[in-house]
Amino acid sequence: MPGGRPRTFDEEEALERAVEVFWRQGYEGTSITDLTTAMGVNKPSLYSVYGGKADLFRRVIAHYAEHDMAYARAALEEPTALLVVQRFLRDNVAAVTLDDKPNGCLSIQGGLSCSTENQDVAQFLAASRLAGEKVFADRFRLAIEQNDLPADADPDALARFLMVVSEGHAVHAAAGVPREALLQSAAIAEQALKAMTSQPASRA
Amino acid sequence: MPGGRPRTFDEEEALERAVEVFWRQGYEGTSITDLTTAMGVNKPSLYSVYGGKADLFRRVIAHYAEHDMAYARAALEEPTALLVVQRFLRDNVAAVTLDDKPNGCLSIQGGLSCSTENQDVAQFLAASRLAGEKVFADRFRLAIEQNDLPADADPDALARFLMVVSEGHAVHAAAGVPREALLQSAAIAEQALKAMTSQPASRA
């Protein structure tokens, strides 16, 4: 029964353009005009299809989490804790230094700190990052059960350190530091975790 | 010969208020009204005394670097590379989780990513962070000369890892993660660097 004029844009494709804009400029640094220009979508269509700026941003984050952070979920499926860590760190470095995408990580660049009226954006991003950390902690808890990690290892601390390093790499990548340099840093982090996980653990 | 109506604010004190606003909300998330309100300075005075928003921000960064990052310079004066690392990491964790200041680090929160017209702000901050990294690398080069670090240690990689971890801690702190949790992460990083620096070094 419906007919109507067809869209001049693909909803998913336009969303991916929006991902890149928010990724590069952050939530507050991105204007509706920036979005309509990059997405090839006119203003009324943007509002009818995606909602508003805030709604669009939420969809952007969801799309980013599903596609651009798939490497994190993949890393979690490695058979041992050490392999999880190694793969996550290396793939993370690769993900924040892609040639055809902005440098860094949308989850951080998107809105590390915002104006008072947009604090919810910053809090939402922070909460989702910490949720990711918890998944790693749970994976390390499993590893302890499986005697893959020493019984006295601290899964929360390990996960936290892992996320701290990945966030640091994202910040560094956003500053333009090249992939090879970040891989050196990741290698040091790996050594740390290797030592923490294999030995009977003598935490400071 | 001068006279004139006296100011109702102290220039330095008002600047410190501005530091906190930019720290909490970032460059683009801060409006002139936010600043005048927090600083207790009216608009024309703000412009005549500090210049404009961009000029004020530069003064804010300078004030922050001199006062709130003094711990980094202090750490560099420790006698050994390991002590430099330990003190920097611990004091950095403390600095990003102060009770009477915003959580995190102004150098990152201030503008990790900006709109196209304010890219210079993000680049300026990124460059100053990398300049700090270079100072640590130089310190480690000195340590190698002094046989305080093994000759095959990579001073640039060590400094990079150190800054990566501190940036990660800043991002984590901005998300509200408490000091004790960050200290656990810092302890793991210390272990890493201790291993890298004392052993003959077997980098991956």
Add this chain to the structure above:
DNA sequence: GCAGTTCTTAACCGCTCGGTTCAAAAATTT
């Protein structure tokens, strides 16, 4: 108490912001 100087208050500037309205245009259905 008057001249000169400096700061404050409040209004104002052009501009862009996020968001909406509306008629014209382009497609589908019958």
Add this chain to the structure above:
DNA sequence: AAATTTTTGAACCGAGCGGTTAAGAACTGC
């Protein structure tokens, strides 16, 4: 081809942006 449905482009909101201007208030020196 007529009727219907949907998107398009452009004009339009009120509000807030960064920044400026002009008049008056508070001080100093004489």
